Amino acid sequence: MTESLQQIINGISLGSIYALIALGYTMIYGVLRFINFAHGDVFMIGAFVGFYLTPFIHRMFGGSVILVGVVVVLCAMAICSLLGIIIEKVAYRPLRSRPKLTILITAIGVSLFLEYGGQLIFGPDPKLFPTLIPSLTVFESQGVILNVNSLIVMATAFILMLILRFIVFKTKMGTAMRAVSYSHQAASLMGINIDTVVTTVFAIGSSLAAAAAILYASVYPSINPLMGIFPGLKAFIAAVLGGIGNLYGAALGGLIIGLIETFVTGYISSTYRDAIVFSILIFILLLKPSGIMGRFEAEKV
């Protein structure tokens, strides 16, 4: 019982990180109908931005732990949203009217480029992410430990999701995004600039990935240029599980995948963790390809 409760806390903390990455996948899929394979690698770049900036910011802002953490997260978000915009402009925009397979292969290319370019620049060996959040225990009862780390991860993820919800449902740009996700053609006839919307979506999605990366790296402090692959794939699976294109679905899917992963690690074996998460993807696609909250779309000729 105690152990399960502990696993639930860990699972929700990990799951909220996956949820943040999954939101990026789902938003980009919503407007462009394609899976941004490079999203996991934008996540990795976010972690490295944090790694290189933290000592610098630490010197600038000194002692205040909260301030340093917030500034690091904001800087990583800004730099990654820029990266997302550049990727979209250079690699995806010229191909938007081409067959889906072309964009898919380009996205794989971008992903490999970031991974191996990262290996050249940052070096292939793992690095130790600086401690942003001191590991203190907030609450302990009968062996169940809730520490500051998981609390901050959950809180940050929750706040970012609320902000995202506000942007998507309450602002003009959000309305435009939802319109574009229904139909490019109708949206552009209504005077919506598709390119601006797509750029904004890439910026938001990538900045969420960067925030997730800082949170992830402060829980699992070993970072390396290939670290984005598995969190990226799992977040993608979370997005599919929740119903790709649906924001609530992505958040829900992220939590479910996080919980499943920690429970498999705790009770079965960590070696089968990735295989089991992939099998979930296959089962979802077999049983309910539209996901838990997604809407079904018939393919039109």
Add this chain to the structure above:
Amino acid sequence: MMSPNPHRPKLYLLAALTLCGGISYFQSYLNPYYYQIIIYIGINIILASSLNIINGLAGQFSLGHAGFMAIGAYASSVISTSLNLPPGSLWEPFLFLGALIFGGIMASLCGLLVGVPCLRLRGDYLAITTLGFGEIIRVIIQNLDFLGAARGFSGITKVSNFFWVYGLVSILIFLIYGLLNSTYGKGFLAVRDDEVAAEAIGINTTYYKVVAFVTGAFFAGIAGGLYAHFVTYINPSQFGFIKSFEIVVMVVVGGMGSIVGVIISAVLLTILPEALRAMAQYRMVIYSLLLIVIMLSRPQGLFGGHINWRRFRRNTGSRV
């Protein structure tokens, strides 16, 4: 398109096999390093051409080819080591052929397993699902003790030689051309070019996709068997998704659906990293840039589509 003489392809095949047999008599005179590269080129041709059946001809996008290769490698090695292949005996070639085919069949059974759920998926989903399958296969092998788990599987007899590798290359190329001109080939192309339209004219698209997967996986398994019996030691990390990506790059650079193009690019992309050994750390960066640049500027691949050499055109007559 019919060849003027229906037996001509068979004659070509026979000639190619004889040639391979002839050349393999002289393989011991070759510099071992060059010999190794030549063998790798052959294995990569088989891998790339078999992926080309799935990705190029049937238009499905698989990212798990290394998984099929792993199954072939392990299955054939298990058979050949448990039968204890006596080197140089009269039975050796037959046992080896049997082991290779067993590896191919195991791989194609897995291809069936992958193919059946994947029929409902297209494009991006399929790519990620096959990537996932490849990883699942790797994780499972890593946890199976009788396959050596993460330590790898050693003590495999070195049987693959020039004759085996290039003989199988010739057979594969022969079969692909035969396939292209058959009902199956036309079915693949129809599924690739327009799935909805193909379905509307009564083509069982699901069936053709599965056939493509199974055939592609079979030859990937054979390539795995040849590889295992050349390097004599295999371990699961050799068959990770980086290997799958390498095969995909060969197919995309050569031109998806172009048989000759894919063979040329398999040859070039095997030699290139060897020639540029000093720049080994740039290899994957160059590969990834190659993918992006080719998709942006020449999505039909370097050698696909418009080659003004009429013979090539006729043979790759798939691009209607």
